[in-house]
Ligand SMILES: CC(C)[C@H](C(=O)O)[C@@H](O)C(=O)O
């Protein structure tokens with residue numbers, strides 16, 4: 001089979017959607033200014049403030065001078081170059097990877113880029129979506145194109161049915177534990193199989209979001225009825241006849257049944273259980289029912305050394321049941337798990353229960369729209385009644401570029417995607433978990449699944465009616 005573009009020259013891709021945030025755009029705009037260029041397609045470019053924004057007191061000026069400068073610079077750049085911006089407090093503001101899909105901007109068959117590694121999220125729609133560096137951001141701003149060499153292809157087939165309580169987050173943590181943080185390098189991953197087809201769009205985004213944590217630039221899922229139903233009626237989705245034509249074209253995008261891949265991985269969904277990470281990269285994960293691994297038992301020298309280093313940073317002893325690990329912080333949010341279904345799942349666990357003494361739980365919706373939806377369903381009240389904090393939208397403690405950080409030595413259960421050393425604050429320790437595990441952990445104070453919780457002590461006698 002001859003593959004187009006395998007020669008020395010890269011292909012030149014036209015970019016259908018360019019997402020921008022405050023962290024990776026300032027030098028790109030500076031570059032445009034220096035060379036006297038404008039933004040080629042402001043209509044295909046959209047910006048939001050997410051990384052540096054505080055999640056409380058957002059009506060006040062940003063206290064941290066670095067964050068304030070980042071956000072002010074984005075505002076100035078967007079005004080000068082005519083780029084649509086959703087600033088802090090705006091009804092459409094939020095994490096860039098939550099905002100694009102919810103506006104219906106992310107569509108099947110399109111090319112989506114952003115100066116952000118988790119752009120892979122948008123692949124859930126059957127888009128080719130990947131993160132780019134700041135010089136590439138400048139290139140796309142100036143030309144709306146990007147030179148690119150083809151990737152290798154990897155099929156990740158998740159067959160069977162997920163057991164109750166096992167979520168998209170557990171699927172992707174299990175995938176990364178299997179193939180490793182370098183396993184996807186050079187590949188675009190296609191997630192397929194019965195268990196993937198059954199996932200909602202939000203769950204598919206959770207899976208594709210973490211493709212980058214397996215080393216892949218992008219991950220995708222074939223568009224289907226679930227995709228079309230999600231998109232229909234969204235502000236930027238096609239309408240009327242254009243909608244019908246679009247759906248007809250999108251239906252043709254699926255991978256052929258007889259397609260071959262450069263690599264294949266098979267996972268049996270029915271064998272999966274809730275997953276948590278014990279180490280300092282997203283591949284260092286195990287079923288919640290397991291124990292902290294013993295580096296001595298790891299054959300591969302490299303992996304053994306990495307495990308030793310990780311356990312020392314995480315202050316964990318081999319053999320400790322993962323369920324016995326105490327946390328002091330629970331973070332529910334991020335572009336991995338900060339959508340309305342994630343909040344609903346966690347609220348279902350927390351309803352009628354309390355966050356354990358000594359545990360702080362932060363609930364940070366992925367966007368202002370998610371926040372509004374949660375409030376209209378009363379979820380915020382469930383979180384507040386349980387003793388959690390209900391915040392404004394942004395990246396928040398996913399990486400702590402705002403005041404939401406772990407203190408040195410603090411330990412979190414976090415629904416985000418990276419557990420690197422210091423990721424959530426200098427000296428902080430992170431266990432990556434699903435929203436269900438996050439909520440149950442908040443109640444028990446140690447890493448837990450909802451099934452570990454005693455039945456709700458309901459005071460509702462049902463005689464009010
Ligand atoms: C700040 C940004 C460049 C970074 C990324 O590329 O992913 C961030 O979003 C992250 O999650 O670490």
Ligand code: SF4
Nearest residue numbers: 118334335395398399
């Ligand atoms: S939520 Fe986290 S992973 Fe997502 S864009 Fe923000 S910092 Fe990056």
